[in-house]
Amino acid sequence: MKVIRFETQDGHVRTGRFIDPACAEILDGTIADGFSPTGRTEGIARLLAPVLPSDIFAIGFNYLEHARETASAPPEYPVLFMKATSSLNHPFADIVLPTCETRGPETDFEGELAVVIGRTAKDVPEEDALSYVAGYTCANDVSARRWQKHAGGGQWIRGKSFDTFCPLGPWMVTADEIDNPQALQLTTRLNGERMQHSCTSSMIFSVAALIAYISRDTTLRPGTVILTGTPEGVGFTREPRVFLKPGDEVCVTIDRIGTLRNTVRVPRNTD
Secondary structure, eight states: OEEEEEEOTTSOEEEEEEEETTEEEEEEEETTTEEEEEEEEEEOSEEEOSOOOSOEEEEESOBHHHHHHTTOOOOSSOEEEEOOGGGEEOTTOEEEOOTTOTTOOOEEOOEEEEEEEOSOBSSOOGGGGGGGEEEEEEEEOOEEHHHHHTSSTTOSHHHHOSTTOEEEEEEEEEGGGOSOTTSOEEEEEETTEEEEEEEGGGBSSOHHHHHHHHTTTOOBOTTOEEEOOOOSOOGGGSSSOOOOOTTOEEEEEETTTEEEEEEEEOOGGGO
């Protein structure tokens, strides 16, 4: 089932089962309790991020070729960081370049598989980890590289957490429809040109391993989102380097899930 959050024509926010771009079936329930169809339909005015994350965990260097393209050694343990929940962004909404990029924009794309936790998880064994997953969606771990690498005091959260820097969507595909999250093709396109293409089988640490690792002595609440890392092909490793600029369109496609599409712009007051 494709679970969406959406605005109705009269401005209300609903949770529904995606039927087509104009219509959804209203769902009762929550991520924690599960969803049940109501048989009632309503028109879609705007798609929203399919989940309001309680936390956003993210993983760096989880694809071997991405580690190599950044001249980094493959990690012994998952490289874990967080993105602010205020960085959440919607499918088809704009990625806004930060005004503090005074040396020129160094904002990059990172297409990723996102995992949504469906029930409270703590000290989860790896063999049981996938049973805690509510569903999967597409993500773009948008990254301001100078702030990530040089202007964040050695921590990544600043460069990863500007407003609009965590697009999710266009929907959450429930876990019962994806029996193996390590068999999904992921492609990122910039203005139609393929920039990243890999399979989640190339992850160094699997989805189940990540859930087990992150949940050690740590409570993952329903709605927790885990970004599982990006494959090779990001902009800052290219020659010449490729950074996002106003008018660009970034599309992250994961098979069996869908395509997350966002356009890049500068803040309104500087247009």
